[in-house]
Amino acid sequence: MILNIQKLEAGYGKLKVLRGIDLHVGKESVGLFGPNGAGKTTLINAIMGIVKPWSGTIEFEGVSIGGNATHLVARSGIALVPQERELFPGMSVADNLELGAAYVPRGKPVMARQLETVLTLFPILKERYKQLVGTMSGGQQRMVAIGRALMANPALLILDEPSLGLQPSIVAEVFDRLSILKKDIAILVTEQNVRESLKAIDRGYVMENGAVTIEDIAEGLARNPHVVSAYLGI
Ligand SMILES: Nc1ncnc2c1ncn2[C@@H]1O[C@H](COP(=O)(O)OP(=O)(O)O)[C@@H](O)[C@H]1O
Ligand SMILES: [Mg+2]
CATH class of the missing domain: 3.40.50.300 (P-loop containing nucleotide triphosphate hydrolases)
Incomplete structure (x- = not known):
């Protein structure tokens, strides 16, 4: 269980x-x-x-x-994607994703692997990697929020x-x-x-x-x- x-x-x-x-x-x-x-x-x-x-x-x-x-x-x-997205709109996709791993001190190799998983699951985030989250569509922001939660490898x-x-x-x-x-x-x-x-x-x-x-x-x-x-x- x-x-x-x-x-x-x-x-x-x-x-x-x-x-x-x-x-x-x-x-x-x-x-x-x-x-x-x-x-x-x-x-x-x-x-x-x-x-x-x-x-x-x-x-x-x-x-x-x-x-x-x-x-x-x-x-x-356990990772939560909250009802309110709580992203950092003035930061890039890359930085928002990195913050998702901040809670979990598991080292760079795990983080690189999780990033690979997230960018494979949501290829749009790879295309928009350096874009400021606040300038993205609602759907794309939701994907960032899910990706950020996954960065903790829950x-x-x-x-x-x-x-x-x-x-x-x-x-x-x-x-x-x-x-x-x-x-x-x-x-x-x-x-x-x-x-x-x-x-x-x-x-x-x-x-x-x-x-x-x-x-x-x-x-x-x-x-x-x-x-x-x-x-x-x-
Ligand atoms: N911070 C809060 N303070 C007081 N009451 C709250 C608070 N958050 C939710 N409630 C109340 O708790 C009940 C359940 O809300 P909630 O858990 O948000 O339901 P749902 O997510 O199913 O819509 C509602 O009656 C709501 O008004
Ligand atoms: Mg609710």
């Missing part, structure tokens, strides 16, 4: 958002769906140590990480709404890249675009009001009447 979450509760102040979440990720790609405000980002932030868990457990590769500081979670092998890549604000052709491309990536690393991805993401995931969860309401393989979700009416209908 890469990630194993049990009975997780967390929130803000007195507001309880996560009401006992059980979720796991193996060597696979897992989707996390649900309406706005369901608690998807809160769950991801609890994993990353940005939000403190109130109770329950979070284990990564068999080790408890619940409540650990964010930089320690990152160093243990065992688990978490993406929070990677398709948000992108045009359909770029969304398809992003999920196509994730399909390639999932052969090598575990992925947890939250999405509003359930239809596209079902092509790139093995399994998924639906979260509503801070609780998991459905858990199934991708094929099962695609046939589930509630998923169809709430997320796949026209």
